[in-house]
Amino acid sequence: MRIATFNVNSVKARLPNLLDWLREARPDVVLLQEIKTLTEDFPELEIGDLGYNIAAVGQKSYNGVAILSKLPMEVEARALPGDDEDVQARYVEALIGPVRVASIYLPNGNGQPGEDFERKYAYKLRWMRRLTTHARGLLAHEETLVLGGDYNLCPTDADVYDPVGWRDDALVRTESRVEYRKLLNLGFTDAFRTLHPEPHRYSFWDYQNRAFERDEGVRIDHLLLSPQAADRLTAADIDRDPRTKTRPSDHTPVWCELDVGA
DNA sequence: ATGACAGTCTGCGACTGA
Numbered sequence: 001m002r003i004a005t006f007n008v009n010s011v012k013a014r015l016p017n018l019l020d021w022l023r024e025a026r027p028d029v030v031l032l033q034e035i036k037t038l039t040e041d042f043p044e045l046e047i048g049d050l051g052y053n054i055a056a057v058g059q060k061s062y063n064g065v066a067i068l069s070k071l072p073m074e075v076e077a078r079a080l081p082g083d084d085e086d087v088q089a090r091y092v093e094a095l096i097g098p099v100r101v102a103s104i105y106l107p108n109g110n111g112q113p114g115e116d117f118e119r120k121y122a123y124k125l126r127w128m129r130r131l132t133t134h135a136r137g138l139l140a141h142e143e144t145l146v147l148g149g150d151y152n153l154c155p156t157d158a159d160v161y162d163p164v165g166w167r168d169d170a171l172v173r174t175e176s177r178v179e180y181r182k183l184l185n186l187g188f189t190d191a192f193r194t195l196h197p198e199p200h201r202y203s204f205w206d207y208q209n210r211a212f213e214r215d216e217g218v219r220i221d222h223l224l225l226s227p228q229a230a231d232r233l234t235a236a237d238i239d240r241d242p243r244t245k246t247r248p249s250d251h252t253p254v255w256c257e258l259d260v261g262a
Numbered sequence: 263a264t265g266a267c268a269g270t271c272t273g274c275g276a277c278t279g280a
Binding site: 009010013034036037060061062108109110112150152166169170171204206207208209211218220247250251 | 265266267268269270271277278279280
């Protein structure tokens with residue numbers, strides 16, 4: 001079973017690019033982030049025509065996540081538990097046979113210059129703690145589990161093209177990394193990193209300053225595997241191809257292959 | 263250097279993102 005995560009930065013603006021990639025890469029399961037549309041406006045016909053079942057959780061303008069699956073799936077959660085006041089569409093979880101997956105869009109955490117600069121960072125850290133709490137409960141099921149998505153987090157300086165320049169960014173700040181380590185330390189394996197020790201392999205490049213051409217990026221899109229999933233991991237990589245195409249997302253897909261039989 | 267990019271919208275500039 002090939003599982004990919006892809007922050008598309010608007011599913012409507014990215015539809016031609018996304019459909020091309022789905023046809024070429026033929027993933028079994030896709031975890032999408034930043035669909036930037038209402039749930040009812042998700043392009044179900046076009047993506048359904050390629051053989052995918054769809055579970056979308058959207059909102060107007062911002063955020064939004066979805067799971068695409070060639071096999072039937074059962075939606076298990078449409079929001080991350082732990083805060084009923086949180087209305088941002090950042091989490092969807094489903095069972096696909098015996099495999100549990102979640103599509104995660106973790107808050108960025110960078111504030112705008114000026115007022116209330118730390119407000120968004122505090123929300124990010126709270127969200128991470130909620131995710132860790134939820135993940136602890138999921139791990140107790142001892143299932144093949146993949147928590148994938150845009151974590152808006154560079155695990156180490158090897159995941160940033162310019163660690164010094166990014167030192168104060170919410171994607172690399174120490175408190176963010178501490179929370180991420182707590183999540184990993186529950187027993188998760190980073191699918192890409194466990195098979196690719198080499199530094200400076202990225203999944204996001206800013207649109208500005210020809211960042212992709214200069215390979216000035218960050219690795220912030222991750223597939224975290226439960227022990228049962230890690231035991232089945234046969235391959236993982238970053239697929240740079242969609243980022244080279246016309247009108248790309250600023251992210252590119254990260255995928256892994258799990259040997260789940262059949 | 264009031265910059266640079268790209269997405270959204272009760273839109274034509276403000277806001278958000280990473």
